Amino acid sequence: MRSAVLIAVMSAVTIALRALPFIVFKRQTPPWVANLGRVLPPAIIGMLVVYCLKDVSLSARPFGLPEAAAVACVAGVQALKRNSLLSILAGTALYMTLIQLAL
């Protein structure tokens, strides 16, 4: 019962955070918010890239080399082929191969 309440709280807070901007700026989007809406996406995606790599250690083996190689692979394939499915598959396959072989 207590767990069900906690899950409901987590759900409610998450929904509230996702809905709040839509409710607050329902009538009219102020220019500064509209501008943020334009420039935030690339910045946030950059932030998420860093977030995903936050646990990579540069001072211990393998010094983040599998991650560096796989990130370069994704970026390279994406730049050449402009196909995100292909670049994600290529980078993930490379990463899995690298860490499973090296262990």
Add this chain to the structure above:
Amino acid sequence: MKAQLIRQAFYKSVPVMAGYLVLGMGFGILLRNAGYGVVWAAAMSLFIYAGSMQYVGVGLLAGGASVLTTAVTTFMVNARHLFYSISMIDKYKGAGKYKPYLIFALTDETYSLLCGAKAPEEADSGLFCFLVSLFNHGYWVAGSVMGSLLGTALPFSTAGIEFSMTALFVASFTEQWITAKDHLPAITGLLCTLLCLLVFGRDSFLVPAMLLITLVLALLRGRKEGAK
């Protein structure tokens, strides 16, 4: 026509599939080990639908956290969603009946798929985004249930498959970099986050990073207008 739109939405969602199935399974396994079975896993993935928060939530449930602690923790972990929503206000404006679900289902990965996406036909934008969101939600719930039921009895090594999430963001970043004329926002995002990671450490840099990014982007805009 509709079948074609569904196919296109499915194709769009495929990059998220592997990641959500694997991360969902990880969550299901973790929750099972904490003493909560498949119904709990399905309920959390259906109603909370926020990856990292659900991992944190396992600890909250198992540790018997208070309602207040749970609410504050959820707020901190998920505060970044405020920013996703701000940048989707325009995009979801004409979504009509799909809008409530689109807002509910705006996860990191769905955001990254849809923030730069164009529907095949402008008129179908709401339905297209709805379908992509629904597919992703489905993968997440399916992964959680599978993890809870199957546990660790997998026949092959999936070590490293979690990199597909990183790869998804790197691919989005690269694509936006190629299409954008102004690279300052992307650079701002990377540098501000790295700075906050160094200053605040890996457990608590996300919220400061968002605030700093917002501040810098607002200042950049002010400077640009001053120059005009």
